[in-house]
Amino acid sequence: MNNQFNDNDFDNLMSAGELGLPPMQESAPFNNPFDAPAPTPQAPQQDLSFFGKIPVNVTLEVASTEIPLKDLMEVDVSSVIALDKLAGEPLDVKVNGALFAKAEVVVMNGNYGLRILELTGAGLSGLTS
Numbered sequence: 424m425n426n427q428f429n430d431n432d433f434d435n436l437m438s439a440g441e442l443g444l445p446p447m448q449e450s451a452p453f454n455n456p457f458d459a460p461a462p463t464p465q466a467p468q469q470d471l472s473f474f475g476k477i478p479v480n481v482t483l484e485v486a487s488t489e490i491p492l493k494d495l496m497e498v499d500v501s502s503v504i505a506l507d508k509l510a511g512e513p514l515d516v517k518v519n520g521a522l523f524a525k526a527e528v529v530v531m532n533g534n535y536g537l538r539i540l541e542l543t544g545a546g547l548s549g550l551t552s
Contacts, residue, residue, distance in 0.1 A: 483526065483537060484515040513540050 486506035498504070508514075513525035516537060526537040 479518050480520075481523075482517045482520075483528070484517055486514075 486508035488504060488506050490504065513527060515522055516524040516526045516539070522543050524539050524543055525541040526539050529536045529538045
């Protein structure tokens with residue numbers, strides 16, 4: 424018995440589908456797990472209303488400066504220390520020491536208040552670091 428195939432026999436088998444194999448289906452290209460980050464599962468939304476009751480320290484920083492200790496030791500009642508912010512510039516609002524917003528001072532019913540002019544960065548979410 425001759426078990427050798429010539430090119431014509433092979434081509435005939437392939438075109439006739441006589442190999443008994445299912446037809447090939449196109450599949451998605453292989454994705455290397457190192458090529459792209461895996462999708463992160465969505466965390467369930469949490470009720471954060473509890474945190475709304477936690478007190479925080481809100482301060483208004485008018486300006487600042489750095490001077491030698493020698494100059495500070497010479498300060499008396501009539502001394503003037505020049506600061507690094509121009510008059511009329513928005514002031515820094517800090518929450519627990521972290522910059523939160525820019526504001527201007529207003530007077531409400533005889534008390535000082537703040538009018539927020541601009542929220543900086545990501546707002547409260549930026550205060551976590």
